[in-house]
Amino acid sequence: MGVLDALEHEQLESHSRSPGFKSLCAHNNEPLGSLFVLTFLSYIVTRRYNSTNMLTRSNEAWVSDLGTSGPAREAALEDLRAIVQKGLPYALSRWLSPDQPQFNSLVEEVTQETLLRVLDQLSTFEGRSQFTTWVHKIAVRIALTELRRKRWRDSSLDELTENEELPPPPGLLADPQAGPETSAERADMLARVRRIIEEELTDRQRQALILLGVQDMPMEDAARRLKTNRNALYKLLHDARLRLKRRLSMEDITPNEVLTLFEQK
């Protein structure tokens, strides 16, 4: 007997102990008695249907079921597990295909971690979206954090030597298709922009730019390296961009002008 059945059995028994139920049972052949039994049966069926049909659980029901202990919580967790596992392949579709060997274990790990995090952060759910969307969001964050780390590990294995020497700068200036004037112009512009970056960016901003823009390190990891958090790191970059934008406009250079120079052949 499952936990849910045990619960219903208990309710059935408590009903049968109540005097009302007894009197009805005593007139078992009476239409009223059959009606009661029918109503009661349909109550059980509806209950079971609701507990397996995830679409009918409201946000409040999710929160209260997951917030209790016992069978209601177990059932909600099982439903949630199925929902997360159904959504994850779509979330991963731009990163991994289902026939890659690590796919199943990743889905399994992310699902497990998502359920733990959902329980842990249940009180922070504000009901701004469907509960299941909120859960998918948590799963996406966990999965992508893992995949970004992997992407970075794989690429840094190829690119970085032990002393973290950077890869040589790509030969933008030595573009064979560009004429001599364009090359000179490019070199000149790049030198100006470099000087501006040199003067405007703090060491920390330049470090962040190298970690994220050159080494492609995930933000979480770059933040840890710089002993800060993702928010503060984003702010650091944002401030760097604003400073640079202001300074360029003071010098009458638009970013597009620089980019066009490098994109033309």
Add this chain to the structure above:
Amino acid sequence: MNIRALIQKIKSSFNHHEEIPNEAVLGFLRVLESVREEDAPCDEIYARIDEYVEREVDKKDAAQLMPLIREHLDMCSECCEEYQALLDVLEKTSQDEK
């Protein structure tokens, strides 16, 4: 040479730092056109992104309704990746249910 440049020069002679590759300089310039003074931090985007994606799936007008989130997504590649993945999930699972 102005004072600032002089200080910078002295500073950099003491503190030899890594050269930023040309590609990264250009990559940095690429987003500058769309930088706004006002920008929400990643955590605020994370807090609202589920609501944003639902609105996008239902009515396709999330960007007009919540322009600050859209601007952040244009600037921040990681938040944008998460937005895209969540959008994929909601679009595909709602198709499955139809």
